[in-house]
Amino acid sequence: MHHEYKPSKYYFTFGPCEPALRLRAGDTVETATVDAGGQDRYGNPVPDEMLQSSRETEYYKANPLVGPFYVEGAEVGDALVVEIEKISLNRETAYSKILPNFGSFTEEGPGMRLLFNKPLDEVRYDWSLDLAKKTGLLIVSGKRIEVPLDPFIGSIGVAPRFGRHETSLTPGEYGGNMDCVETKEGTTLYFPVFVRGGYLSFGDVHAAQGDGEICGVALETTADVRLKFGVLKGKGIEWPRFENAEHIMVAGSARPLMAAFKIAHLEMVRWLVSDYGFEANDALQVLSQVGTCRIGNVVDPNYTVVSKFPKKYLS
């Protein structure tokens, strides 16, 4: 069954909130995301009453999320399957920023504003997107920088373990704000189900981004997105897994960066052992020689590292 979904509210949290839709395995949903700053395809801000703050609390308003989508039959211990069938950019602009207290060249701790050093000046960059040519253009330092567009969903995840509600800025074992270039059209995502129904939410589409998102902000824009949902019963995975034509992948999110790296690679070894007939030592040996990795982000409250294993060595 196919659902066209027009959001009536946006959340700033991953967690078991009031479902936007109740779906069945096999259903598809098409909807539109707003950008990380809460502006839509026309550059208009989302009305305040649609921004779902939790009761009387002040909410950090970054990465408004569409959802959550409740999937019937998704029980704790299953894997929620999400195929990204389409990410179609629908705005001819994207913005990026350098921010005073965010990004990989500030301190590592949350809330660690620099006392002794003057913070960075805020600078806004407006990129022009040519949706036909699939390029983004920025003119800076007297140069014309034209980059290929490679859109992906920056924030996508389920309700966290232990019924926590996590801010839409944080990635973790539930996925979330991984800011990782691999969650793009044609890729299938597998999430652990920690809460019955899964509660998938997403948003924060990036038109392009380098490894690490080092200044803290990618090419932030809007898109039409179509997802297909499924459930793998009893598929006990611990971290998000991805799959495309070339690779199987695992995304680990934690601090320090080395913990994210280890999580991703250890979960990859488990996958090779459980599904592909490798002995554990052999899986480690082959992954050591043919594995590659992408760093998603080094700026969010947890960092994200993706371990990639080429499918040609799986048969």
Add this chain to the structure above:
Amino acid sequence: MHHEYKPSKYYFTFGPCEPALRLRAGDTVETATVDAGGQDRYGNPVPDEMLQSSRETEYYKANPLVGPFYVEGAEVGDALVVEIEKISLNRETAYSKILPNFGSFTEEGPGMRLLFNKPLDEVRYDWSLDLAKKTGLLIVSGKRIEVPLDPFIGSIGVAPRFGRHETSLTPGEYGGNMDCVETKEGTTLYFPVFVRGGYLSFGDVHAAQGDGEICGVALETTADVRLKFGVLKGKGIEWPRFENAEHIMVAGSARPLMAAFKIAHLEMVRWLVSDYGFEANDALQVLSQVGTCRIGNVVDPNYTVVSKFPKKYLS
């Protein structure tokens, strides 16, 4: 006004849940905590229906919390004041454990179970507490280890920033499971108010603990606790602060450990500048020469470091 409070339910989350009581500045509350494993002063488990799991989710059942206490007049931007007037141990036993996948000698990442190494064997240690002599006794390796009791509240905090709901296992900018020996009788705590009312919760009393809680479990027991509440209007603090007769203190909680260290010391410099007439450079210089620090825990999802500054240098 004084309140005797007998808990009817226990939460496993810091966050703006249904208040246990609504208090005014100046009120005191006396209540009893259960141990980290959910057993009361008689060694009886808390009935399941009193364990407040969030809807249909599986909840991690460690550190059941009493509260939350809503304090009238505590607004975002204020500091919530909590004086620990009494921690009176009320059980003659405490337990500790070595656990297969928890503690500072396992890997750092959440969920990073060791694949290639056999996990530790679980071992339980039962300490006898002599409440009159104020000592704890353990007989191991043919030795009689008798330690002085020094009880403190392991987990105490307010609703987190951004309206998040955090598991009772995690410390952060809201306090929480800091597992830090300084939150003891006679100490006053100051928490940032992130959500109107503050929503203070606490539990997890330890009869004694070393720095870092390195095996992951202290002398876990139960106590009668009396707290006095207050509000400092407009006192914009960013992390928990403590004060006793000898020291002012700041608790930073983050990963990696160095981030927790920097947070605690940077917030201490801010405090010395804002309240005690130091120039920033001079505050850094004097803190460098007279400051001491305690490591609360290096085992929880965030680590906790406490910066201590002797009050004799404040006049």
Add this chain to the structure above:
Amino acid sequence: MHHEYKPSKYYFTFGPCEPALRLRAGDTVETATVDAGGQDRYGNPVPDEMLQSSRETEYYKANPLVGPFYVEGAEVGDALVVEIEKISLNRETAYSKILPNFGSFTEEGPGMRLLFNKPLDEVRYDWSLDLAKKTGLLIVSGKRIEVPLDPFIGSIGVAPRFGRHETSLTPGEYGGNMDCVETKEGTTLYFPVFVRGGYLSFGDVHAAQGDGEICGVALETTADVRLKFGVLKGKGIEWPRFENAEHIMVAGSARPLMAAFKIAHLEMVRWLVSDYGFEANDALQVLSQVGTCRIGNVVDPNYTVVSKFPKKYLS
């Protein structure tokens, strides 16, 4: 001038030892490396008397190095230029290992053997190399794993800052055991000169390796190598830089991993500013959107991260 160099001794240290040859800018050297375990192209161990231990000390015998090569005219503050003109594998076998106390799934600290967990069992893997087809073959877990060969020099560097002598296992500001797949044929390397003459040493050729060298050992083998030397006067660089047809690159080596990441990317911003006409903010913005990165190793005493910037955006 071209030099055919047949080593008479091998060092286990980067540092200003007795030069193997004194070269001039423009000179080329062709020589042969032995493998990380000290065996030559015929599988014979290097005679003990050729292994250069420092006086009466016990020396850790991994990664025997050829050199050091003293380059006339290379002064402190210059950059030493090393073009890798050829890496020609010359043995039909490579070995790898899983080791009890080395690799990314052991603890992070140097010398941190696991006390509570049983260490990994040592396992040796022998790969067959088809030098004509340029493939390596391993049969494990009932599978035939055939990988493309992509040889590179694992350890290459100059004498460290402050006249230190560093073990051949450690990478740093002087290059060294970066174990990074980018130091391959066709790439030009730029090293800071910390000691007059530069004192370049190298060895430890790998026939192939994945990102991070996660088990701690790549496809260890031997090769004929030809290097061309040059000097850039007054080129004050702080970390090794690489360049090939597609990218300019910087290698940062440090612990924790995030420090290596920041070093590489910050030095890349400096390069974009000093040589390519970018304003600092603009360099950070463009690098954030088009930069990629490779993780060299996460197993050596320092970890190595390589920041890569596409040359097409430099014009």
Add this chain to the structure above:
Amino acid sequence: MHHEYKPSKYYFTFGPCEPALRLRAGDTVETATVDAGGQDRYGNPVPDEMLQSSRETEYYKANPLVGPFYVEGAEVGDALVVEIEKISLNRETAYSKILPNFGSFTEEGPGMRLLFNKPLDEVRYDWSLDLAKKTGLLIVSGKRIEVPLDPFIGSIGVAPRFGRHETSLTPGEYGGNMDCVETKEGTTLYFPVFVRGGYLSFGDVHAAQGDGEICGVALETTADVRLKFGVLKGKGIEWPRFENAEHIMVAGSARPLMAAFKIAHLEMVRWLVSDYGFEANDALQVLSQVGTCRIGNVVDPNYTVVSKFPKKYLS
């Protein structure tokens, strides 16, 4: 046998350099140290020709070291015993500094100067020492800060493992620049012998210092120091150990900070098991409840953490 030693040269490296004296077990040495900036008890700089730079290299001139002292009979695998019999301050001034690119509020990486943030301004602080009252005085921010003196040796260590030569700024498995308040008069130090003779060097006396040495510079001054040397044959230790009347201690030095913490505590568990009759699990349990820890420094190329175990639990 007692030796009065007047240094004729100072080294900036730990490593097997030309010995200052050859000693036997049981010998004592009395000598005088200069301060971290190379000035003697009269405030005069050490003449350049006495500063031992290695051949033609530029040397980083911090922490000039007295020594190295070669101890006959100290073989690889033994422990070198060093009793600090006396640290007698002999100058009425100590200096400290805030530095642009050093200290815990700059970045973590070696050489990671901030590009985007203006560095700290250099500030010098001159403390007056009252050697009779044993106090130090600084007048800043309109306050009179008078602190008790608690002198210790900032840098003391043997030749590193693998015959490396390490800069006098770096602590490690050989001790070195631990900047840890526990290496004071009345304490006995045990170092692993990595090179025959041990080659003990020391310097950099601090009149007082807080935990972490957070601004990067303590109360830097000069002292008369008397050490007594011994050898424990076949005492295979891996990291420096200390002992005073109250505690046995282990100093771990590494990055990240958590690695230093783990090293110190794991080696402490090993010590409790090998010498004091604890089972490993029991040692971990008791250390978890009664252990304390001091952070030596968080500013040097490796950080130092000291695990402390009270001797009253050893009988």
